[in-house]
Amino acid sequence: xxxxxxxxxxxxxxxxxxxxxxxxxxxxxxxxxxxxxxxxxxxxxxxxxxxxxxxxxxxxxxxxxxxxxxxxxxxxxxxxxxxxxxxxxxxxxxxxxxxxxxxxxxxxxxxxxxxxxxxxxxxxxxxxxxxxxxxxxxxxxxxxxxxxxxxxxxxxxxxxxxxxxxxxxxxxxxxxxxxxxxxxxxxxxxxxxxxxxxxxxxxxxxxxxxxxxxxxxxxxxxxxxxxxxxxxxxxxxxxxxxxxxxxxxxxxxxxxxxxxxxxxxxxxxxxxxxxxxxxxxxxxxxxxxxxxxxxxxxxxxxxxxxxxxxxxxxxxxxxxxxxxxxxxxxxxxxxxxxxxxxxxxxxxxxxxxxxxxxxxxxxxxxxxxxxxxxxxxxxxxxx
Ligand SMILES: Cc1cc2nc3c(=O)[nH]c(=O)nc-3n(C[C@H](O)[C@H](O)[C@H](O)COP(=O)(O)O)c2cc1C
Numbered sequence: 492x493x494x495x496x497x498x499x500x501x502x503x504x505x506x507x508x509x510x511x512x513x514x515x516x517x518x519x520x521x522x523x524x525x526x527x528x529x530x531x532x533x534x535x536x537x538x539x540x541x542x543x544x545x546x547x548x549x550x551x552x553x554x555x556x557x558x559x560x561x562x563x564x565x566x567x568x569x570x571x572x573x574x575x576x577x578x579x580x581x582x583x584x585x586x587x588x589x590x591x592x593x594x595x596x597x598x599x600x601x602x603x604x605x606x607x608x609x610x611x612x613x614x615x616x617x618x619x620x621x622x623x624x625x626x627x628x629x630x631x632x633x634x635x636x637x638x639x640x641x642x643x644x645x646x647x648x649x650x651x652x653x654x655x656x657x658x659x660x661x662x663x664x665x666x667x668x669x670x671x672x673x674x675x676x677x678x679x680x681x682x683x684x685x686x687x688x689x690x691x692x693x694x695x696x697x698x699x700x701x702x703x704x705x706x707x708x709x710x711x712x713x714x715x716x717x718x719x720x721x722x723x724x725x726x727x728x729x730x731x732x733x734x735x736x737x738x739x740x741x742x743x744x745x746x747x748x749x750x751x752x753x754x755x756x757x758x759x760x761x762x763x764x765x766x767x768x769x770x771x772x773x774x775x776x777x778x779x780x781x782x783x784x785x786x787x788x789x790x791x792x793x794x795x796x797x798x799x800x801x802x803x804x805x806x807x808x809x810x811x812x813x814x815x816x817x818x819x820x821x822x823x824x825x826x827x828x829x830x831x832x833x834x835x836x837x838x839x840x841x842x843x844x845x846x847x848x849x850x851x852x853x854x855x856x857x858x859x860x861x862x863x864x865x866x867x868x869x870x871x872x873x874x
Contacts (some may be wrong), residue, residue, distance in 0.1 A: 492750060494833065496849075497805040497826045500842055504575070504832035508684055509677040511664030512574060516828055519722060519772035526772035527757075527782070529803035531795060532780040536812045537871040541858030549854040550861040551847060555641060556742050556763070556795065562847050563814060563862060567801055567822035568619030568645060571650045573601025574717055575832035577691045581672035583831050584611035586839035595619050595645055595822070598632065603702040608639050617643040619746070620651070622724040622731060630704060633738055644740040645766065649747025650723065654774045663694025686738065733760045744799065747774075750828045754792045764819075765798030771802045771824045784815050789817025814862050815869040 494500050505513050555564030566587045573579040577675040578658035580602040584838040588593040588611055595617040596604045601748045608616055618636040622629050636644065678685050691700045704721050724731070737745055743762035745757045757765050767785045770795055781802045789798050799821035801811050823846075830842030858866055 496845060497505050497829060497842055498529040500829040500833050500838060503834075503838075504829040505566055508575060508832050509675060509681045510672075511659070511662040511677050512684070513832075514658045514662055515571075515656070515664055516575070516825060517570075517655065518658045518830070520656050520774065521776040522774070523772065525776050525778055527774055529769065529780050530805075530865050532782060533803050533809050533812060536782070536816075537810065538808070538815065538853070538857045540856060542859040544860065546855040546858060546860050547729075549859065550850055551850045551854065553820050553862055554813075555593075555799075556867055558593075560593065560615075560820070561822035562843075562850055563702060563818070563824060564592050564804075564810060564843075564846070565617065565820060566592065566594040566801070566825050566827055567823055567824040568595045568597035568600075568647070569600035569828055570597050570827060570830065572597070572831065574603075574688065574735060575828055576838075577688045578602065578610075579611045579835070580607055582836035583827055583839045584614045584616070586831075586836050586843060587611075588614035590840060590843040592653050592843070593643070595643075596641075598702050598703050601699045601702055604636060604639055604641070608703070610660055616641050617645060619645040619647055620737075621647055622727050624724050624736075629735075630738060631705070633702060633735070637740070644741060645734075645744045645746045646684070646735055647686075647746045648727065648732065649770055649774055650750075650767065651725070651727065656773070670721065671723070695837070698714045704800070706772070720850060729756055729760065732757075732762070736761050742797075744797070747860075748788070749778060749781065749834050751788055751791045754788045758792045758796055759858045762796065766801060767798060767800040767818070768821060769820070782813060783818045785813070785818060793819075797834065804846075807846045808853040810846065811853045811857070811865060812870070814865045815867060817867070 494503060518644055551562050553560055566583060570795040572583060576582055584607050593615040597619045598621040604618060612736050619643045639820050663671040742763040744766060746766040747768050748754050748757055748765040754765055767781050767788050769781045781800055787798050797819050799820050799822060801819040802808060804821055804823055805826055810821055827839045827842050830838035
């Protein structure tokens with residue numbers, strides 16, 4: 492049956508991927524309280540409905556950092572997207588390019604930024620930075636991104652620890668993947684993934700690795716140990732962010748800002764933007780839902796910097812709600828990953844087309860014909 496929405500793609504992804512891999516993508520941390528709340532909050536936001544406006548051809552595009560994009564969305568950095576489909580990062584980057592939105596390359600991707608730039612030529616690439624313990628390696632990544640002409644850098648600031656993903660531990664799944672009987676059984680039960688993804692890598696480029704790790708530290712993802720130098724920095728402070736600001740000439744966007752005071756600090760250090768993000772419910776289970784803190788953050792810094800936001804977007808109407816709450820654009824994490832896990836580039840492209848269509852419907856039903864007309868006043872309030 493043809494998938495009609497992101498939830499259908501999620502079901503297909505669940506069938507196709509080994510359980511450990513699917514749950515790595517899909518689930519949250521600890522009690523997964525936040526994961527449930529994100530969807531609950533998005534579902535409970537209601538939009539005002541106005542009638543008899545000309546909504547024959549709504550303009551669903553947006554402009555971010557001076558660039559016009561097809562819908563106000565950027566593909567979020569997602570570590571190991573390359574494992575949901577062979578060459579997953581390139582596939583999703585091509586889908587994003589053809590659709591007309593940026594693709595953010597993750598530090599922990601399976602395919603290097605150079606490879607993605609070459610094989611998805613013409614894609615609008617951003618780069619997401621996780622800071623390594625060895626800051627020289629981080630500087631090296633910045634240089635590589637600059638050499639490729641990447642202009643927008645997302646500095647992920649909300650991952651001070653490796654999060655407690657208990658499902659992954661129970662499934663025996665982690666990154667790097669540790670060989671286990673449970674893991675091997677899981678893979679054998681999903682022969683399509685085994686042959687079209689894992690074996691295809693092994694027979695062509697070898698066991699997949701974190702492509703951005705320098706060769707001398709690079710660890711195959713099946714090996715348990717990672718050199719200390721390429722562990723993510725345990726101590727990452729505003730001074731580090733200021734240092735990155737000095738080094739990076741393009742736009743600097745700090746990802747994971749959830750407090751007004753932090754948004755002000757980001758502005759003060761000269762960041763060009765922030766991502767208001769509760770990391771899709773994957774880090775702090777007790778965090779607030781990002782769309783709930785977005786309005787006050789927008790009011791504090793929104794006229795002076797770009798405010799992006801993410802978490803939980805599965806419908807075009809969710810994007811409209813984020814825009815109404817103050818986002819300049821959103822990041823899409825799992826939505827396009829589900830598409831790619833189900834059908835590679837085609838699946839990711841279809842998810843984007845579905846979201847655009849749903850935005851169009853939502854705009855038409857609410858009586859608005861462009862995002863310029865969407866604001867806090869678009870959100871229905873009782874009384
Ligand atoms: C499988 C997976 C891997 C992720 N890896 C990263 C990462 O390496 N760096 C990062 O900043 N965010 C990462 N994220 C978080 C996303 O960038 C984004 O904030 C989040 O997925 C948004 O929520 P959503 O998936 O509900 O759309 C990851 C998310 C997923 C689902």
